[in-house]
Amino acid sequence: MTSFSYQPTETALRRPLESAQFTSVDYTGLLLDNAIAISMDGRGAWRDNVFVERLWRSVKYEEVYLKAYDSVGEARASIGRYLDFYNRKRPHSSLDARTPDHAYFNHLPQVAAA
Numbered sequence: 871m872t873s874f875s876y877q878p879t880e881t882a883l884r885r886p887l888e889s890a891q892f893t894s895v896d897y898t899g900l901l902l903d904n905a906i907a908i909s910m911d912g913r914g915a916w917r918d919n920v921f922v923e924r925l926w927r928s929v930k931y932e933e934v935y936l937k938a939y940d941s942v943g944e945a946r947a948s949i950g951r952y953l954d955f956y957n958r959k960r961p962h963s964s965l966d967a968r969t970p971d972h973a974y975f976n977h978l979p980q981v982a983a984a
Contacts (some may be wrong), residue, residue, distance in 0.1 A: 928956065 901908055922954040939945035963969040 903938075928935075929953070 898908055929949065929952060933949060934945075937945075937948060939948065957970045959969060961969060962973075965973045
């Protein structure tokens with residue numbers, strides 16, 4: 871088995887190879903030294919970014935990698951349409967085949983009419 875040692879340098883600002891590296895003192899210190907804000911729940915848990923990582927995986931594999939955009943404007947518009955689809959029409963297995971909009975808006979408390 872090959873051993874791997876992570877040496878933080880300026881190239882470490884690229885995405886780390888292992889999730890544990892997100893919370894290492896060397897890595898977080900390098901971010902702080904470069905005035906980069908770190909978003910964690912205070913415990914340094916890897917779970918902090920799981921939902922966003924899943925979203926961007928879906929965006930990439932279901933939209934971006936399937937298209938050849940001619941401009942930044944076209945990419946923005948197309949990704950915007952995809953995100954609308956993702957939230958309003960695309961069923962999610964983690965939500966029992968409901969859309970995010972359905973799961974969110976159907977659990978809001980009803981406001982009584984005056």
